[in-house]
Amino acid sequence: MRTKHLLVAAVASTVLATAACGSAPAADPAGTAGPATTITWQTTGGDATEYEKKAFQEPFTARTGAKFDNVTSLNYISQLLTMVEAQKTIWDVVHTGSYLAKQYCGRLFESIDLSKYKTDLVPPGTTTDCSVPAVKYATVMAYDTTVYKGTVPTSIKDFFDTRTFPGKRVFFGGTPRGIVEAALVADGVAPDRLYPLDVTRALAKLSTIKQDIIFAPSFTAVQQSLVNKQATMTLTLNGRLGIIQDSGGTLAPVWDFTSWDFDSFVVPKGSPNAAAAKQALEFTQEPENLKKYAALSGLTPVRSDVDPNTIEFSTNGKLFNPFVGQGKGTVSLLDPTYWAQNSTDITQKWTAWQVG
Structure with a gap:
């Protein structure tokens, strides 16, 4: 318990020290975005930051x-909690996941004027008072074509058939989202009857191949396991599969059951440039900006008026994208409301099962 308190204190000290060293520059008159405005944008880092710069920020x-x-920041929710509680928010825009946008709307994130967004062009249940979905991605099953020839995997059930398809399976061990759903469908649950999730049943199904699972500590480790042939089958994000293929992977997708999720951009409570940040959020939703971001990242705009078939994805980005082309099987949304309400409990069970 003492360690936990010290960690929280350290995070708080870092955030408050950062705020004390220099506050964000003042916004332009009336809070609108202009030359005197500097918007602090929290992102996932690496290539993702570069994509957001080119598609959204520079324009x-x-x-x-x-x-x-x-x-x-990898622990951005913890940092936001500290900032908001201390009334020392120093960020203006945050890139976050679907269930987190829903879970923390009103507590950590500012409300937005939904009348400024085309909410009729996104699926029901994907908006909140604080967010509109921007881009979507999927958890896709894929296999190594140099290992499985002739008889190859064709369904999600084959992921659990180690007799016909021997070899290690790999996925990111940090979250059960998408993995639990896949296990249930493989065990006979209809995709439209998944929620509420029977987590016990899903973990029992996963236990049948537990000795053949590599629980990767990161998506980079998933990539290494597949490129190095330590694993021959995976359930991972479609954007990552394109990167793996570009890095020497020899994978093919299985279009049977695929789950999808989405990210949103939100404004944290107490943002020093909230009005300008909300302008930037509206800008990210413009179709041409979404298309540019999609082409760079391999992600897909959620808006129904943006045809993914018109986006200039890379060859490998298109290969693993369930939203492009036809015949991609069942593609189901991970219920953001359910995950917002149950993510903590399910993650605890998931972690206990991994180490048990």
């Missing part, structure tokens, strides 16, 4: 004159 600067300061 927004060209339109308004506003500048951006990008920051990356």
Whole structure:
């Protein structure tokens, strides 16, 4: 318990010290984005930051004159909790997942004017008072074509058939999202009857191949396991599969059951440039900006008026994208409301099962 308290204190000290060393520059008159505005944008880092710069930030600067300061934090929710509680928020835009946007709307994230967004062009249940979905991605099953020839995997059930398809399976062990759903469908649950999730049943199904699972500590480790042939089958994000293929992977997708999820951009409570940040959020939702971001990242706009078949994805980005082309089987949304309400409990069970 003492260690936990020290960790929380350390995070708080870091955040408050950062705020004390220099607050964000003042916004332009009336809070609108302009040359005097610097929007602090929290992102996932690496290539993702570069994609957001090119697709959203640089064009927004060209339109308004506003500048951006990008920051990356793997524990951004913990940092936001500290900032908001201390009333020392120093970020203006946050890139976050679907269930987190729903879970923390009103507590950590500012409300937005939904009348400024085309909410009729996104699936029901994907908006909140604080967010509109931007881009979607999927958890896709794939196998190594150099290992499985002739008789190859064709269904999600084959992921659990180690007799016909021997070899290690790998996925990111940090989250059960998408994995639990796949296990249940493989065990006979209809995709439209998944929720509420029978987590006990899903873990029992996963236990049948537990000795053949590699629980990767990161998506990079998933990539290494597949490129190095330590694993021959995976359930992982479609964007990552494109990267793996570009890095020497020899994979093919299985279009049977695939789950999808989405990310949103939100404004944290107490943002020093909230009005300008909300302008930037509206800008990210413009179709041409979404298409540019999609082409760079391999992700897919959620808006129904943006045809993914018109986006210039890379060859490998298109290969593993369930939203492009036809005949991609069942593609089901991970219920954001259910996960917002149950993520903590399910993750605890997932972690206990892994180490048990």
